[in-house]
Amino acid sequence: MSEQPQNEAIVRCEEIEQFAVLYACDELDPAVRAALEAHTAKCSVCAALLSRETRLHQQIASFDQPADSLDRSGLVLAQCRSQLAEALDDEHSHASQPGWRAVFSPVAWWTVLRDTLVYHPAMSMAALVVAGFLAGVAGQRLRITSPASPRPVMTVSAAPKLTEQQLQSAGSANIAWVTPSGSRTPTVQVQLMSQAPMNIVGAPEDADVQRALTYVLANGQRFDSSVRMDSLEVLRTRCADLEVRRAVCTAALSDRNPGVRMKALEALQGFEQDSTVRQTLIGALHNDGNSGVRVEAINLLINALRSGGSSGVADPNILAVLGDRLRNDPNNYVRLQSAAALRQLDAGGLP
Amino acid sequence: MTITWSEDGAGNRAEGPAAGATGRALAAPDDRALIERAQAGDREAFEALVHRYDRDVLRIALNILHRPEDARDVYQEAFLKIYKNLHRFRFECSFYTWMYRVVTNVCLDHLRRRSSRPEDQAPETGLQARGDNSAGDFFDRQQEQGAASDPERRLLGLEIGRRISTALGQLTPRERMVFEMKHYQGLKLRAIGEVLGTTEETVKNSLFRATRKLRVQLEGLL
Numbered sequence: 001m002s003e004q005p006q007n008e009a010i011v012r013c014e015e016i017e018q019f020a021v022l023y024a025c026d027e028l029d030p031a032v033r034a035a036l037e038a039h040t041a042k043c044s045v046c047a048a049l050l051s052r053e054t055r056l057h058q059q060i061a062s063f064d065q066p067a068d069s070l071d072r073s074g075l076v077l078a079q080c081r082s083q084l085a086e087a088l089d090d091e092h093s094h095a096s097q098p099g100w101r102a103v104f105s106p107v108a109w110w111t112v113l114r115d116t117l118v119y120h121p122a123m124s125m126a127a128l129v130v131a132g133f134l135a136g137v138a139g140q141r142l143r144i145t146s147p148a149s150p151r152p153v154m155t156v157s158a159a160p161k162l163t164e165q166q167l168q169s170a171g172s173a174n175i176a177w178v179t180p181s182g183s184r185t186p187t188v189q190v191q192l193m194s195q196a197p198m199n200i201v202g203a204p205e206d207a208d209v210q211r212a213l214t215y216v217l218a219n220g221q222r223f224d225s226s227v228r229m230d231s232l233e234v235l236r237t238r239c240a241d242l243e244v245r246r247a248v249c250t251a252a253l254s255d256r257n258p259g260v261r262m263k264a265l266e267a268l269q270g271f272e273q274d275s276t277v278r279q280t281l282i283g284a285l286h287n288d289g290n291s292g293v294r295v296e297a298i299n300l301l302i303n304a305l306r307s308g309g310s311s312g313v314a315d316p317n318i319l320a321v322l323g324d325r326l327r328n329d330p331n332n333y334v335r336l337q338s339a340a341a342l343r344q345l346d347a348g349g350l351p
Numbered sequence: 352m353t354i355t356w357s358e359d360g361a362g363n364r365a366e367g368p369a370a371g372a373t374g375r376a377l378a379a380p381d382d383r384a385l386i387e388r389a390q391a392g393d394r395e396a397f398e399a400l401v402h403r404y405d406r407d408v409l410r411i412a413l414n415i416l417h418r419p420e421d422a423r424d425v426y427q428e429a430f431l432k433i434y435k436n437l438h439r440f441r442f443e444c445s446f447y448t449w450m451y452r453v454v455t456n457v458c459l460d461h462l463r464r465r466s467s468r469p470e471d472q473a474p475e476t477g478l479q480a481r482g483d484n485s486a487g488d489f490f491d492r493q494q495e496q497g498a499a500s501d502p503e504r505r506l507l508g509l510e511i512g513r514r515i516s517t518a519l520g521q522l523t524p525r526e527r528m529v530f531e532m533k534h535y536q537g538l539k540l541r542a543i544g545e546v547l548g549t550t551e552e553t554v555k556n557s558l559f560r561a562t563r564k565l566r567v568q569l570e571g572l573l
Binding site for chain 2: 017018021022025027052053056059060061062063064065066067070071076077079080081083084085087088091092
């Protein structure tokens with residue numbers, strides 16, 4: 001460093017370390033950059049420092065970033081988007097229900113009552129005892145004061161069946177698993193909000209419960225995604241039913257929430273031989289913008305091809321979609337799986 | 352309300368991270384229209400904004416926190432904050448800068464919380480954890496096949512990667528953030544200063560300190 005550089009006023013040997021960092025990061029003004037290059041052309045020590053800094057920068061640039069390995073398939077991004085959509089739905093539903101309207105909402109009252117009972121068990125037990133006592137006293141008085149009458153007439157009527165019109169007028173729903181006292185089998189409680197709110201309680205295989213949940217799924221645009229998710233959770237064991245399966249297929253193809261679409265595809269597992277299910281898988285693989293959904297679709301489709309023997313090979317739609325995905329899918333996993341499936345089909349079927 | 356997932360929603364990037372980030376910071380001419388619609392309560396417009404930037408946001412979170420579950424938390428927390436506070440954005444700086452300010456604050460909070468809990472340190476990244484003969488996942492193996500033909504170079508590359516990871520683990524949250532935005536997001540120091548709400552000079556000093564720590568770790572390998 002004995003040489004005195006020509007541009008000493010701008011670049012001095014003792015400053016070279018910091019200048020070198022900025023040089024390597026392309027953060028120097030052109031004039032300073034030129035002065036630095038002129039200086040290092042004459043000063044071998046500074047030239048070595050600059051060269052080392054440039055190499056360090058190159059090493060950093062070629063370093064395999066954690067994001068490259070942690071989300072190679074894009075699944076984390078898909079999950080993030082799905083969770084954000086859910087959170088935004090929640091925000092939206094909270095914002096769209098003004099306080100004064102909540103006062104008249106049976107759901108809001110039920111929520112407050114339920115939370116109060118859950119979080120204050122002693123108080124809820126005392127309230128139940130008092131309510132029972134009052135009911136008993138009131139009942140006694142009624143029996144004492146009522147005039148003698150002939151044998152009381154008992155009217156038995158069957159619960160009205162859920163009509164199509166009732167379903168069509170339902171706007172929002174609340175679905176919960178409840179375990180009746182004395183029973184070990186949980187039942188599903190579906191509350192449909194409309195002009196006349198409906199409360200349907202029954203096992204998942206109960207016709208009305210199934211019908212209400214299938215309706216929610218098939219008309220997803222009118223219900224929150226959390227409700228659609230809950231419906232799928234209940235119906236996933238009921239896909240043997242044709243109506244349910246059709247609704248799940250509709251959700252897999254057209255639900256606006258990718259989480260719901262993925263869950264719908266999961267629910268279809270085991271029914272890949274059904275032509276409608278297969279068309280659903282092809283449609284999801286070909287058209288869905290979400291890589292997670294496409295990954296789920298190709299996995300199921302390959303399962304279908306494996307279990308279906310040669311029946312899938314003859315389907316030109318499958319070959320066309322696999323070829324298209326192989327060439328055009330932005331997701332590595334989908335491309336690789338498409339290629340593997342096509343290779344196997346060429347060789348005479350999947351093992 | 353409709354959620355439309357764009358065709359490239361698979362998390363794949365057509366451009367490099369640095370190019371993408373810088374380009375977006377400078378360009379994005381129709382951000383204003385989208386922001387104004389989102390400020391008026393248009394969910395679709397907000398989601399379009401999210402999809403425009405969320406790959407970079409997730410990338411930062413993954414690079415900084417090294418854990419997908421933490422990165423998901425940061426992603427969600429940051430975008431919910433942006434959603435709730437979008438009405439406060441007055442176009443006094445670029446939306447990119449404003450958004451990054453929120454994201455970096457959330458990331459820094461996570462890093463600080465984590466550094467106060469020694470038992471909750473980030474796991475090793477793939478590169479750190481991957482030994483010379485470890486299997487790794489399918490895609491890792493695909494990538495390594497090219498380098499396998501030159502074992503000496505591959506070993507050196509692995510050693511350098513390990514040391515860079517070690518050095519990055521020694522940086523303070525702010526230094527880590529500056530390093531990430533400079534080297535992997537390709538932002539200019541002035542833009543980083545705007546995002547972090549500090550001067551360019553302070554950012555430079557953080558970069559110098561970070562580089563010095565890296566240099567010490569890589570001594571003898573460069």
